[in-house]
Amino acid sequence: MLLYSIKRLFAGIVTVWFIATATFIAMHQVPGDPLMNDKAVVPEIRKNLQQKYGLDKSTTEQYFIFMGNMLKGDFGISFTQQNRQVNDIIRDHFPVSAALGLLAIFFAALGGILFGALTALYRNRLPDIIIMFLVILGISVPSFVFAALGQLLIVNLNSFMGQSIIPVAGWGSFSHMIMPALVLGLGSMALLTRLMRSSMLEVINEEYIKTAKAKGLSPLRIFYRHQLRNAILPVITVLGPQIAAITTGGFVVELVFAIPGLGRYFVQAVQQLDYTVIMGTTVFYGAFLVLMVILVDIVYGFIDPRVRIN
Amino acid sequence: MQPAILQVKNLHVEFATYGGIVQAVRGVNFDIHQGETLAIVGESGCGKSVSVQAIMGLIPIPPGNITQGAALLNGKNILGLPSREANKFRGVEIAMIFQDPMTSLNPTMTIGNQISETLMVHRGLTHKQALKKAIQLLDQTHIPEAAKRARQYPFEFSGGMLQRAMIAQSLACNPTILIADEPTTALDVTIQAQILALMKELQRTENMSIILITHDLAVVAKMADRVAVMYAGKIVETGKVNDIFYRSSHPYTLGLKNAMPSNQQQKKKQLTPIEGSPPDLFSPPPGCGYFSRCPYSMRICESKPPPDNIVNTTSNQQASCWLQHADAPRIDALNQTSQSDAD
Numbered sequence: 128m129l130l131y132s133i134k135r136l137f138a139g140i141v142t143v144w145f146i147a148t149a150t151f152i153a154m155h156q157v158p159g160d161p162l163m164n165d166k167a168v169v170p171e172i173r174k175n176l177q178q179k180y181g182l183d184k185s186t187t188e189q190y191f192i193f194m195g196n197m198l199k200g201d202f203g204i205s206f207t208q209q210n211r212q213v214n215d216i217i218r219d220h221f222p223v224s225a226a227l228g229l230l231a232i233f234f235a236a237l238g239g240i241l242f243g244a245l246t247a248l249y250r251n252r253l254p255d256i257i258i259m260f261l262v263i264l265g266i267s268v269p270s271f272v273f274a275a276l277g278q279l280l281i282v283n284l285n286s287f288m289g290q291s292i293i294p295v296a297g298w299g300s301f302s303h304m305i306m307p308a309l310v311l312g313l314g315s316m317a318l319l320t321r322l323m324r325s326s327m328l329e330v331i332n333e334e335y336i337k338t339a340k341a342k343g344l345s346p347l348r349i350f351y352r353h354q355l356r357n358a359i360l361p362v363i364t365v366l367g368p369q370i371a372a373i374t375t376g377g378f379v380v381e382l383v384f385a386i387p388g389l390g391r392y393f394v395q396a397v398q399q400l401d402y403t404v405i406m407g408t409t410v411f412y413g414a415f416l417v418l419m420v421i422l423v424d425i426v427y428g429f430i431d432p433r434v435r436i437n
Numbered sequence: 438m439q440p441a442i443l444q445v446k447n448l449h450v451e452f453a454t455y456g457g458i459v460q461a462v463r464g465v466n467f468d469i470h471q472g473e474t475l476a477i478v479g480e481s482g483c484g485k486s487v488s489v490q491a492i493m494g495l496i497p498i499p500p501g502n503i504t505q506g507a508a509l510l511n512g513k514n515i516l517g518l519p520s521r522e523a524n525k526f527r528g529v530e531i532a533m534i535f536q537d538p539m540t541s542l543n544p545t546m547t548i549g550n551q552i553s554e555t556l557m558v559h560r561g562l563t564h565k566q567a568l569k570k571a572i573q574l575l576d577q578t579h580i581p582e583a584a585k586r587a588r589q590y591p592f593e594f595s596g597g598m599l600q601r602a603m604i605a606q607s608l609a610c611n612p613t614i615l616i617a618d619e620p621t622t623a624l625d626v627t628i629q630a631q632i633l634a635l636m637k638e639l640q641r642t643e644n645m646s647i648i649l650i651t652h653d654l655a656v657v658a659k660m661a662d663r664v665a666v667m668y669a670g671k672i673v674e675t676g677k678v679n680d681i682f683y684r685s686s687h688p689y690t691l692g693l694k695n696a697m698p699s700n701q702q703q704k705k706k707q708l709t710p711i712e713g714s715p716p717d718l719f720s721p722p723p724g725c726g727y728f729s730r731c732p733y734s735m736r737i738c739e740s741k742p743p744p745d746n747i748v749n750t751t752s753n754q755q756a757s758c759w760l761q762h763a764d765a766p767r768i769d770a771l772n773q774t775s776q777s778d779a780d
Contacts (some may be wrong), residue, residue: 334540340495341535342555342606343528346520352554356545431545432590 135424139417146413147197147406148190154405155186161206161400180206193406202407207399213407216392221411223298224381224388228374230304231312235369238316240362243323244355250328258320265317273310274383281306296385307384311377315369319362326358333357360431367423371416440512441468442613442646443492443531448506448516450484450491453499457719461487463670463726465506466745469614474640474647476657476678478693479667482715485650488667489616492516493533494523529559532607536619538599542591548575548602549587555609574605578635597628604635608643615640616648621656633660654697658682666690669716669726676754684772686748686756688731691770725759733768735759748772 162168162176177183181192196203202213242262246255278295285291293302330336331354339349378390389408396404428434450462462484469475477485490496492508492515508516515526535541543551552574553567562570568587575583578601591599600620607615617636621629633656640647649660657664657678664681666674666689674687685691692711713730716722725731725738737759746761748754754772759765761773 334535334537335543337495338533338535338541338603338606339543340520341493341527341533342558343524343526344554344558345524348558353543353546357543433544433592 131428132421132425135421139414139421142417143410143414147194147410150406150409150413151190151193154400154402155189157400159400161402197406197410202410203403205396205404206401207396207404208401213403216404217389217407217411220387220389220392223386224374224377224390227304227308227311227381227386227388228370228377230308231373231377232315232366232370233312234309235312235315235319235373236362236366238312239319240323240359242316242320243362244327244350244358246320246324247327247331247358248350259324262317262320265313266321269379270310270314271379271383273313274307274380277306277310278383296383298386303384303386307377307380307386310384311373311380315373318369319365322365323358323362326361327354330354330358356430360427363423363427363430367420368416370419370423371412374415375412439471441470442511444468444507444509445488445492446507446509448488448491448508449504450487450496451502451504453502459718460721461670461718462491463718463721465667465670465672467665467672467675469646469648471613472640472644472646473662474649474660476649476651476661476664477667477672478651478654478657478664480652480715482718483667484670485667486618489533489618489648489650493527493531493616494518494520495533528555528607528612529610530612531614531616532610532612533616533618534600534603534607534620537623538596538603539591539623541603542599544591547588547590548594552587552602552606552609555606559610570609571605574608575602577608577639578602578605580605596624597631600624600628600632601635604632604639608639611643612645614646614648616650618650619652620649622651622653629656636660654693666693669721670718671726671757673727673758674754674756676749677752680749680752680754680772684749684754685770686754686761686772687727687758688733688760688771689727690756692730725757733760733766733771735765 160182161180162173162182168176174183181189184192193203200214202217205211205213205216208216242258246258249255281293281295284293285295293305294300297303336349336353339353344352375390375393377388378394380386381388381390392404393408393412395401396408424434445465445467448462448465449460452459452461465484465488467475467477477488479485487496491501491503494515494517496503503517506516507514510526510530515523542548549568549571552571553562553564556562556567556570557564560567572583572587575586580586580598580601586594586598586602591602594602615636620636621632624632636647637660639645647660649656651657661678664674664676664678665672666681666687668689674681674685674690676684676686680686681690682694685694689711692709695709696711698708711730716726716729722728722739723742724740725734725743728734728738731738741759743757743759743761745755745757748756748761749772760768760771765773767773
């Protein structure tokens with residue numbers, strides 16, 4: 128188990144290096160540089176700036192400088208935000224995205240497993256039909272629509288109660304998080320529901336369920352002792368990428384709810400070709416994704432004994 | 438003779454499919470006594486598994502449907518009970534083991550926990566007590582290092598060992614009847630012999646009755662006291678094992694025997710297969726199910742279902758075949774009631 132984890136970790140480091148290199152190359156292929164501006168810059172000033180930021184050096188040289196700094200954990204200073212370290216940006220804004228993302232994935236996993244199991248139990252009956260209809264909605268409607276609808280719902284609730292119970296937007300307390308997390312997790316919840324449903328239906332036809340019945344176990348016991356654990360395995364597998372997708376892909380929802388998450392800076396940086404911020408956030412997100420996948424693999428080992436041994 | 442502990446009467450099971458309704462079991466009768474082994478034989482799709490699964494309440498309803506019949510366990514009908522009621526006998530009075538031990542155990546639960554689960558549910562033991570008993574049971578089925586094995590998962594066992602574990606699990610609550618649904622089909626021949634020997638041994642020590650479902654006549658010869666031969670959803674012949682093998686009284690039994698290889702060198706005869714295929718159970722024939730394949734078929738066989746004829750009163754051999762009628766022609770290979778007996 129330890130050896131397995133170390134192996135996975137090593138593979139993860141290689142992956143992160145690969146992500147960093149690929150991003151670096153792609154970024155430098157885009158025409159223009161961070162010093163391009165709406166306002167015309169005098170060639171001398173431009174030259175001085177290039178020298179200051181090391182942009183006059185060859186791309187290869189820049190690559191090695193960047194990699195060297197990255198190993199020290201230093202991503203440099205933002206080009207567009209005055210005097211702001213990339214590390215500071217990540218440190219200030221990632222916890223916001225992470226908190227939101229984790230709550231969202233909690234909603235998604237809980238809802239997905241619960242509704243998936245429910246639809247399987249009531250297969251082809253009314254609860255199944257209703258939930259599966261909602262699932263299609265959840266998968267196909269984009270998150271900003273849900274975000275707007277969610278805000279509308281909060282406004283109506285607040286005006287109905289005559290006082291502000293849940294804030295419509297902003298950041299600061301747990302009540303700020305509930306609606307954006309729900310909206311953010313909705314797509315994943317729908318996906319996980321479908322997965323859980325098909326997985327449950329597969330398990331219900333397994334021979335060992337028949338054995339459990341023949342042993343005289345109650346349907347409830349068969350459900351939670353035999354069916355659930357086996358059905359949950361494929362759901363756990365996709366949970367890793369889903370966690371990463373939610374925490375990194377939340378910028379639309381963050382924007383609508385005016386949440387100071389990292390996603391906004393990531394998108395802004397790409398638009399402005401802010402080299403250091405692009406590299407910093409991409410490598411950070413990449414490392415985060417890899418870590419989540421490894422974490423899920425290890426959790427998987429705890430649930431499925433067959434993975435643990437090999 | 439003491440009364441039968443399980444009597445199955447006129448069992449009918451149907452399945453609703455896209456193609457229509459399949460009449461999988463069409464009136465099955467059998468009974469089983471304390472300590473005996475009843476083998477139910479027949480080819481694939483003849484309804485042998487469906488019959489016992491219907492008794493155990495393992496048929497999913499829908500698409501399945503038990504349209505008629507009764508199964509009396511010590512005089513009380515257990516057919517079609519709701520699961521709460523059925524769980525009072527399932528795993529307690531009647532236990533069951535299945536064809537493929539590799540898929541019949543939960544892959545994410547230790548063997549010990551799977552066995553002790555039955556004891557905790559039915560006997561109210563604590564986990565610790567149940568696990569101790571589980572290890573005893575594994576020991577009883579000759580699994581070496583039972584204590585260590587109890588902590589392992591099914592994928593760490595071989596096929597034969599898994600079937601032993603399945604048997605250990607079925608014995609947990611000392612059932613009076615063990616239903617074994619093709620218990621050795623998925624195992625290789627040497628392991629097969631060991632499992633059968635184990636079942637026989639446990640039957641003696643526990644005084645259990647065994648209902649053995651198989652399509653392997655060699656297994657029948659080794660294990661059974663009595664045999665029920667099934668064809669197209671009906672039992673066509675029942676009798677003591679020697680009657681079935683040496684005094685077959687139904688053409689289908691005869692056909693099965695002729696299609697079985699023997700290892701006696703001097704009898705260098707060719708195997709004769711049964712020509713044709715079983716009838717379509719979407720619309721079963723009105724008469725005898727074996728009519729279209731029977732070499733001795735008569736006109737009456739096509740239109741009227743044959744009655745159950747008692748061929749031998751002392752050993753209670755029965756055959757549902759018109760050839761057992763007093764007016765039927767004599768066939769040398771077949772054990773028939775004599776003319777005077779039939780009157």
